[in-house]
Amino acid sequence: MIFWQLTLYAISVGMFFSVLAMGWGLILRSAKFFNLAYGGAFLVGGYMMFLFYRMWNVHFVFSILLSLFGSGLYMLLSYKFIFSVLLRRKAKSLILLIASFGLLTATSAILGMIFGNQSTLIARHLSDIYTVNVFGAVLNLAQVVAIVFVPVLIFVFAYIRSSTRFGRAMRAIEDDSEVAELVGIPKDKTLLQIFFISGTLAGLGGIAEGFDLGLIPTSGLIIILPTIVATVVGGMQSFWGGILGAFILAIAQQLTIVFFGGSWVQAVPFVILIIMLLLRPQGILKR
Amino acid sequence: MEYIFHILILVSIYGILALAQNLVMGGAGLLTIAGAAFYGIGAYAAAILATKFGFNIFTTLIIAPLVAGLIALMVGSTFARFRDDYFMLATLGFLMIFNTVVRNWESFTGGSYGIAGIPKPHVFGFVFDTPLSFVFLAVVVLLIVTAITYFISRSSFGRVLNAIREDEDALAIFGYKTSTYKLMAFSIGAALTAWGGVLFASYLTFIDSRLFTVNESILLWAMIILGGIARNRGALLGAFLLITVPEALRFIGFPVDFAALLRQCIYGLLLVFLMLYRPKGILGKYKL
Numbered sequence: 001m002i003f004w005q006l007t008l009y010a011i012s013v014g015m016f017f018s019v020l021a022m023g024w025g026l027i028l029r030s031a032k033f034f035n036l037a038y039g040g041a042f043l044v045g046g047y048m049m050f051l052f053y054r055m056w057n058v059h060f061v062f063s064i065l066l067s068l069f070g071s072g073l074y075m076l077l078s079y080k081f082i083f084s085v086l087l088r089r090k091a092k093s094l095i096l097l098i099a100s101f102g103l104l105t106a107t108s109a110i111l112g113m114i115f116g117n118q119s120t121l122i123a124r125h126l127s128d129i130y131t132v133n134v135f136g137a138v139l140n141l142a143q144v145v146a147i148v149f150v151p152v153l154i155f156v157f158a159y160i161r162s163s164t165r166f167g168r169a170m171r172a173i174e175d176d177s178e179v180a181e182l183v184g185i186p187k188d189k190t191l192l193q194i195f196f197i198s199g200t201l202a203g204l205g206g207i208a209e210g211f212d213l214g215l216i217p218t219s220g221l222i223i224i225l226p227t228i229v230a231t232v233v234g235g236m237q238s239f240w241g242g243i244l245g246a247f248i249l250a251i252a253q254q255l256t257i258v259f260f261g262g263s264w265v266q267a268v269p270f271v272i273l274i275i276m277l278l279l280r281p282q283g284i285l286k287r
Numbered sequence: 288m289e290y291i292f293h294i295l296i297l298v299s300i301y302g303i304l305a306l307a308q309n310l311v312m313g314g315a316g317l318l319t320i321a322g323a324a325f326y327g328i329g330a331y332a333a334a335i336l337a338t339k340f341g342f343n344i345f346t347t348l349i350i351a352p353l354v355a356g357l358i359a360l361m362v363g364s365t366f367a368r369f370r371d372d373y374f375m376l377a378t379l380g381f382l383m384i385f386n387t388v389v390r391n392w393e394s395f396t397g398g399s400y401g402i403a404g405i406p407k408p409h410v411f412g413f414v415f416d417t418p419l420s421f422v423f424l425a426v427v428v429l430l431i432v433t434a435i436t437y438f439i440s441r442s443s444f445g446r447v448l449n450a451i452r453e454d455e456d457a458l459a460i461f462g463y464k465t466s467t468y469k470l471m472a473f474s475i476g477a478a479l480t481a482w483g484g485v486l487f488a489s490y491l492t493f494i495d496s497r498l499f500t501v502n503e504s505i506l507l508w509a510m511i512i513l514g515g516i517a518r519n520r521g522a523l524l525g526a527f528l529l530i531t532v533p534e535a536l537r538f539i540g541f542p543v544d545f546a547a548l549l550r551q552c553i554y555g556l557l558l559v560f561l562m563l564y565r566p567k568g569i570l571g572k573y574k575l
Binding site: 033034082085086091092093094095096097098099101102103104105106107108109110112113117221225228232263264266267269270273274277278281 | 320371384549555557
């Protein structure tokens, strides 16, 4: 029974990190730097949802759409005004990393000033967090939605990536952005779209976290490490790698909770990362 | 007057931290965010030794760097194989583990209750309990750290580190064991950082787990990069500017929590603007 419960937990956590790793991997592969501001988009999405849905009583669907748009816009603007400038200058990846870390710090500080440092739950009333019994295991609504909805999202994405015009442009830029530009792919426009989509995925993660556990301004930093680890461990050049990594991470986290207790969960990504970088630095899956 | 002494002590402590971390970040070009962890290790080593085992703070000034240096040696032996982004990622993970351990190991570190009643240092019957005397102590330690970092950056060891920063592969071809040099820079930086922690713990007489988070490391980054990465003078200038200028916020009269967040926001934006407009900082000679 406990095993079943833990399996479902692991799946829902895996789905959560799959979304995050998918969005973060998009930027890593196309713009080729560690974008920590991704954690900022996560926070913007979650807190906007809190603002619209919980505080201003906007309809659920509109709140979600507005929050996703907001987090995408955050990422798009960060590209437009910060990262594209640095990328055009051919700055080292460390410069971009420092700038994105600065942006994440500033974003979480600003959100902390507006919403306070305490944990913020988005749920408006009890029915939002009510639990569902799945063959004896108890899950909350956010977890059920994650398990049902995320696989659809993943396959839609895989389809866009493999078969649409935008997906092909994206893959060409991942391969070699200069050659892609030479053969007439609009690099800047495609990158803007990639950053926007990446931001909405981060925002989706933030909304889910806000319904599930609640948000604090430091959540952005706390989730960025497991997100990066999931992407790197699975193989950062591969789309499916991030999803594989997310599930490895989720299973390792559940096992840690069983054997060592919940307070050590934050240490799991780090341990996996070190083992991985020593054994197989290129990640599990190749492209 | 007391207020000026307080600022002087903080400037000295952060000067020590920035100089020590600049040795790793500027000297060897290893982007590390673990600065706050070694700062915390120094502070906790001093606090635990002084309150639980009755050590004099002066003795902990010798022991704490050894503890921090040894821990850095242990974790660094794995980290030294990594480069750039991955090195930073590994140090970020280390900092988070440090925070987790400190928060959860209540019997040893006091958890979120922290450790109170850390004594002031005393030697030959003289106790450094007045602000003025503590200023002297802090400035003396700062001068020692300044001397050590200047000595290192002018020694052949320092030149090898700079060469690693410029081109690690080329240096490896010349037969240098670059990972050993990186490991040594990381450990020496950690040991010197611990001094700042000891002084801080003894000055404040109270520490808890919230004092040594990633925000402190971001502040150190901002100091080092603002002053000019790889310049010892720059680290001191950055520490001075980023301690004194935000003090102005205190007089505007924001609530404490709000002021802390506002400072954090300023440091973050400062990093973004430095990267955009002047990545080498005020005094910089080395282009990051």
